[in-house]
Amino acid sequence: MSRLLKILIGILVLLAIAAIIAFAVLPAAVERSQNKTLDHETYVISDEAAAIQDSLRLADLHTDTMLWKRDFLKRGERGHVDLPRLQDSNSAVQVFAAVTKSPSGLNYEENTAESDDLDLLVKVQLWAPRTWNSLLERAVYQSEKLHHFAEDSDGALRVVRTAAEFDAALSAGALAGILATEGAHPLEGDIANLDRLWTAGYRIIGLQHFFDNALGGSLHGVTNAGLTDFGQEAVRAIEEKGLIIDLAHSSEAVVEDVLAISNAPLIVSHTGLKGACDTPRNIRDELMVEIARRGGLIGIGYWDAAVCDVSPDGIAQSIRYAADLLGVEHVAYGSDYDGAVTVIMDSGERAALTDALLAQGFTPREIRLIAGENVIRFMRENLPE
Incomplete structure (x- = not known):
């Protein structure tokens, strides 16, 4: 064998090793750096809290689990959510949000749409090539992932699209999975793409994420603008289609504009209350009151920018504030698990939150209302027939 050939073989071997590291090791390393759970002592739960926890049908309005490369059906050593851990907390309903774009240098004050950290992540995670340059295809791909998990779950997970499917899943003791978009930029500026999202199973549409889009301003964008003409058209089309609108991450001007033209109950899937935690992530209380007054639902998050104090007691204090301000029937869980946030309890440890709510x-x-029944009622009333 010639020396040159040996060198070429050596280079190929090094490239192969680099590829293995990139495609097998990097996805896990990236997620571990993004979805953290702080070290903590094992939670000690009162007998009363344990009994209540056993009676729950827990529901959560927001997780970004389908973004990451791991088996949702197996108990994981990273991230916040998988089916076994959800079962540990008696979960009955989980909303799975599709993240399709994430600007570099993510922050709560100001982001542009010029960069996208997901461009590399989707390739390293070996997503289908059709997702590399299309936000719509990224949403469809995450829907396909959830449907594949449901098919392999032996009935433990069902993706639900209608109120009847929702009730059937609950009656069977399965986890009812509901698909949502993290922002409406997968429409790619074309209302016709709403049909594609509908067919893929999406039933909740978030309007914005961390950047201004064709529909209007983000709470973390650069314009603080309200709905564009396209945004107004999209809101009307979303409601006519029978989809639920999620105002999480929308600018206050967008929230005001949606309230001016919308006739349907709205959700803010993962948030905090400004009066309880004054950060740029939370919109002013008056808007939350109006959303609740119209039959809406507010999902309280578990991370610092939403509740300031991420301990179970801190989250419970924010929930107490929300319930007193909005009415207990309008408050729910909206963890933002697996959403590049740091928490102090994963999805299997929420008996600690039950205990903290008792203390409040x-x-x-x-x-039971806050932990799940409010969401169950809302979905029964607002999922399409």
Whole structure:
């Protein structure tokens, strides 16, 4: 064998090793750096809290789990959410949001749409090539992932599209998975693409994420603008289609504009309340009050920018504030698990939150409402027939 050939073989071997590292090791390393759970002592739960926890049908309005490369059906050593951990908390309903674009240098004050950290992530995770240059295809791909998990779950997970499918999943004791978009930029500026999202199973449409888009301003964008003409057209089309609108990450001007033209109950899937935690992530309380007054639902998050104090007691304090301000029937969980956030309890440890809600003076009935029954009622009333 010639020396040159040996060198070429050596280079190929090094390239192969680099590829293995990139495609097998990097996805896990990236997720570990993004979806952190702080070290903590094992939570000690009162007997009363344990009994209430056993009676729950827990529901969560927001997780970004389908973005990451791991088996949702197996108990994981990274991230916040998988089916076994959801079962540990008696979860009955989980909304799975599709993240399709994430600007570099992500922050809560100002982001542009010029960069996208997901461009590299989707390739390293070996997503289908059709997703490399299309936000719509990224949303469709995440829907396909969830459907494949459901098919392989032996009935433990069902992707639901209608109120009847929702009730059937709950009756069977399966986890009801509902698909949502993290921002409406997968429409790619074309209302006709709403049909594609509908066919893929999406039933909740978030309007913005961390940057201004064709529909209007983000709470973390550069313009603070309201709905564009396209945004107004999109909101009307979303409602006519029977989809639920999510105002998480929308600018306050967009929220005001949606409230001016919308006739349907709205959600803010993952957030905090400004009066409880004054950060750029939370919109002013008056808008939350109006959303609740119209039959909407507010999902309280578990990370610092939403609740300031991420301990179970801190989250419970924000929930107490929300319930007192909005009414207990309008408050839910909206963890933002697997959303590049740091938490102190994963999806299997939420008995600690039940215990903390008891300490805040909530009754067992109120805890059941907040932990799941409010979401179950809302979905029964607002998913299409």
